[in-house]
Amino acid sequence: xxxxxxxxxxxxxxxxxxxxxxxxxxxxxxxxxxxxxxxxxxxxxxxxxxxxxxxxxxxxxxxxxxxxxxxxxxxxxxxxxxxxxxxxxxxxxxxxxxxxxxxxxxxxxxxxxxxxxxxxxxxxxxxxxxxxxxxxxxxxxxxxxxxxxxxxxxxxxxxxxxxxxxxxxxxxxxxxxxxxxxxxxxxxxxxxxxxxxxxxxxxxxxxxxxxxxxxxxxxxxxxxxxxxxxxxxxxxxxxxxxxxxxxxxxxxxxxxxxxxxxxxxxxxxxxxxxxxxxxxxxxxxxxxxxxxxxxxxxxxxxxxxxxxxxxxxxxxxxxxxx
Numbered sequence: 562x563x564x565x566x567x568x569x570x571x572x573x574x575x576x577x578x579x580x581x582x583x584x585x586x587x588x589x590x591x592x593x594x595x596x597x598x599x600x601x602x603x604x605x606x607x608x609x610x611x612x613x614x615x616x617x618x619x620x621x622x623x624x625x626x627x628x629x630x631x632x633x634x635x636x637x638x639x640x641x642x643x644x645x646x647x648x649x650x651x652x653x654x655x656x657x658x659x660x661x662x663x664x665x666x667x668x669x670x671x672x673x674x675x676x677x678x679x680x681x682x683x684x685x686x687x688x689x690x691x692x693x694x695x696x697x698x699x700x701x702x703x704x705x706x707x708x709x710x711x712x713x714x715x716x717x718x719x720x721x722x723x724x725x726x727x728x729x730x731x732x733x734x735x736x737x738x739x740x741x742x743x744x745x746x747x748x749x750x751x752x753x754x755x756x757x758x759x760x761x762x763x764x765x766x767x768x769x770x771x772x773x774x775x776x777x778x779x780x781x782x783x784x785x786x787x788x789x790x791x792x793x794x795x796x797x798x799x800x801x802x803x804x805x806x807x808x809x810x811x812x813x814x815x816x817x818x819x820x821x822x823x824x825x826x827x828x829x830x831x832x833x834x835x836x837x838x839x840x841x842x843x844x845x846x847x848x849x850x851x852x853x854x855x856x857x858x859x860x861x862x863x864x865x866x867x868x869x870x871x872x873x874x875x876x877x878x879x880x881x882x883x
Contacts, residue, residue: 565721567818567838569752571712576758577777579784584723586612586749586804588684588829598677603801605868608682612749612807613793620730621798623669626868627823628732630665631656638662643847655692657769658847659823664871666692670825673858675728678704678802683724683829686855690714690725690828691848697740702814704740706775709753710826711805712768713774716759716839718849723749724832725805729824735794740814742801748784748808759839764848774785776808784808819842831854 568583586609593599602610608614625807635653643657660667669675670689679687696702707837714720735741753776763773793801803809805826814820828834833853835880837843 565835568722568836569711569715570755571716572757572759572773572839573754574758575756576754577780579780580752580754581724582750582752582806587682588724590684593677594679596677596681598674599681600678604709605682608802608804611746613744613746613801613803615793615795616800618757618796618798619800620672620674621728621796622865623863623868624732624797626665627669627730628821631659631664631732631754631821631823634659634663634694642845644864645768647698647701649703650701652698652701653696655696658692658850659694660689660692660825665868666823668739668859668863668867668871669730669823671856671859672863674862675800675825675859676827676856679726679728679827682726682802683827685724685829685831687827687829688850688853688856689825690718690720690834690850691826693824694821695824697811697814697819699739699814699817699819702740704813705811706771706778707781707808707810708774709749709808712753712755714805714849716774717763717837717841717844719834719837719843720828720832720860721835722832723804723806725826726802727799727804727805727824727826729822731797731799732821732823733797733802733819734796735799735820735822736765736818737792737794738816739815739818739820740811742809742811742818744791744793744803745784745788745808746791747788749804749806751784752806753780753784754810760840760866761841763841764844804883828853
């Protein structure tokens with residue numbers, strides 16, 4: 562069988578370049594544009610232009626239950642491979658694949674208030690390719706450098722096209738001081754083919770301190786000549802959706818306030834991964850989910866009664882199939 566042609570080569574040597582984007586940002590399909598929870602035309606236009614969308618105070622009732630669940634999850638998953646610590650300490654940095662260990666988080670990923678807008682933007686059904694809880698401890702939470710998620714997912718996971726996005730919930734206030742996400746609006750319209758070559762098991766170090774897939778300073782200077790840097794701030798319960806090729810990063814948390822977010826990476830079922838384009842072995846299941854069955858939105862948004870009923874514990878696999 563012929564190998565798929567690489568439309569977005571990266572990490573092929575010392576050369577770094579800005580390439581044109583060859584895929585739409587928003588995929589039109591009327592089947593996914595007329596639900597009760599669809600985004601407005603203005604919201605879709607803003608997402609298409611800027612590469613991200615912030616919906617303030619969208620899910621405030623989920624904040625307290627999710628924070629309690631995450632505290633419990635840290636204990637239940639202690640010692641698991643899916644937990645990563647800060648680069649310079651043993652403080653927790655990231656919990657991967659939390660939906661597989663929590664009925665509540667699994668259900669949140671299928672709440673129609675999230676999944677319906679996701680399908681609207683992707684123009685198809687979707688599955689969770691990756692999920693994570695990012696924690697930035699007060700004073701010690703470290704930065705993430707500039708990068709495009711798609712570049713890594715393409716090179717290391719085999720995602721063929723730009724038909725994915727990340728939807729994430731602020732579980733603490735995101736301020737200018739506690740290491741918020743920085744984005745470069747409009748940067749998703751070009752692709753940075755980064756320098757370097759991907760070694761074996763690169764993820765074991767890159768998830769603590771990323772060096773590959775990080776644009777050089779001269780490349781970022783060129784990008785920033787006609788683009789601004791924006792800090793994504795908001796109250797707990799705000800929902801953020803950002804496009805897979807949007808350049809983003811975050812600074813150290815220099816405040817006394819920790820920052821916690823719950824992230825779901827949704828990939829179109831029409832964009833399932835192939836062999837990694839970087840010629841490496843596929844990454845573990847918690848970084849690129851092998852279960853690519855389409856998700857079915859819940860019949861209605863989660864209620865307080867639903868949350869009490871779900872309780873703690875792993876999600877049944879059958880709950881995720883459409």
